[in-house]
Amino acid sequence: MTGTAQARPPAFLPNWPVRLAWLVLAAYVVYATSILDVSWGRFVLGLENGAKFIGRMLPPDTAPDKMVLMARGLYETLEISVISSALGILLSLPIGLFAARNLMPAWVTWPMRLFIALCRSFHQVIIAILFVKAVGFGALAGILALTVASIGFIAKLFAEAIEEISLKQVEAIRATGASFLNVITYGVMPQVLTRFVGFATYQFDSNLRNSTMVGIVGAGGIGGTMFAAFQKFDYDYLLTILIAIVAMIMVSEALQNWIKKLYQ
């Protein structure tokens, strides 16, 4: 009999484990919300506070003495991000190279990879706390903290980029009897330079954002001024600083796009 309709399995089978996972997720949200003391009443009260907060922020404070203070803070923030990026990029080049497993023996790569992992594992602000203790308040602590963070990021990605290169070109350069440095300069670097520029510009952007924060723990830059304004309930000045920071970051993003286009 060929004419009868055969029972076909449904096209989209219900996936019970996935449905169960969604249920567990929903249960977790309810449980975590109850633990964190998030209630509707508190939320409504928060909205009221928020309206008051925004009311006190407007209009932004543009008193000349405060603008001078802010300009000085922003300039220091720029200094911190430029120096820490430059240091981080310079140090990441050899560290990333030594951490690449296709070019170096294991006894070199392992300590390097461990060092990179250590640099990456803590948030910049926590590293900044430790450096404030070590070298005192001021820009130097911020520079060192962000340098460490830059190494953690760039060196890791740089090492991964080197591990993905084609070894044929390296072999070709080696076959000509080139020295180790020549192999790196003509066999490895041309293959990874574009990506390295990408990492470096990204890290500069990230350093710029974070250098506005390290000031909260006393490591220099605009963050200190901002946190002081917050603690003194000087909210209209806080808004001025926030606008300035966002404007600075947008300018940096435009600059970044220009650099990326240049190296495509």
Next chain:
Amino acid sequence: MSTAAIDREWKRYTPRQRLARFALYFGLVFAVVASLRTVQIIPEFLYDAHEQIADLFKRMWPIAWSFYPRGVHDALIETLHIATLGTILAIVMALPLGLLAAHNITPHTGLNYVAKLLLVSSRSVNSLVWALLFVAIFGPGALAGTMAIAFRSIGFVGKLFGEALEETRPGPVEALKAVGAPWTSIYIKGYWPQVEPAFWAIALFRWDISVRESAVLGLVGAGGIGMAINAAMDLFQWERVALMLVAIFAVVIIAEIVVTTIRQKII
């Protein structure tokens, strides 16, 4: 016979490109030199830096392990809750924005632009600044931290999700439209299966970042282990700070292992 047409020397970049590159190198060197010349570093602080570092480690040792059940465990769990709940909240809010930002789903340039502007503004404010704002609104505590993580993550999740949506193939969607499927089916059976791997990858990646970030939110009063660190530092209890740093390190490593394992299983 003139050979001008073939005598031209080949150059890799146009003069304009070369000029732009030169300007970039010059600008970079200028920025570094100018920063190095004017940055305020107090050399007196540097003379005893090695003593200070030695002193720091001496004070951190022995690590106050016995303090863990009393003062660290609850704060650590709270940090994890802040990170997880904040990420979930961010995903819920970022999905509509991602849909609005994707040009093939919302064929309206104005709406795309508005959505992208919202996503950019969420990303350009640091999570600590978000925390400051929410502490002012909700008062100190985990609620402010959760909101800070959520608002910081919206931009990240929304941008990547929108980009994943824009990369979907129109084939399955057109097939569904051709058989007259309702719009819900088009989204659930046409778009969702194509972006699902990207979605989980984005969610896991963001959760990993959120765990790291939620550890410091407490420095401005937004709950979690950062508040415990701040309190211990104000009292110069460095052996407790050391314990908390070890705890954060362990949690970050565990989070990374969890993310890697889940990613291998579902993607």
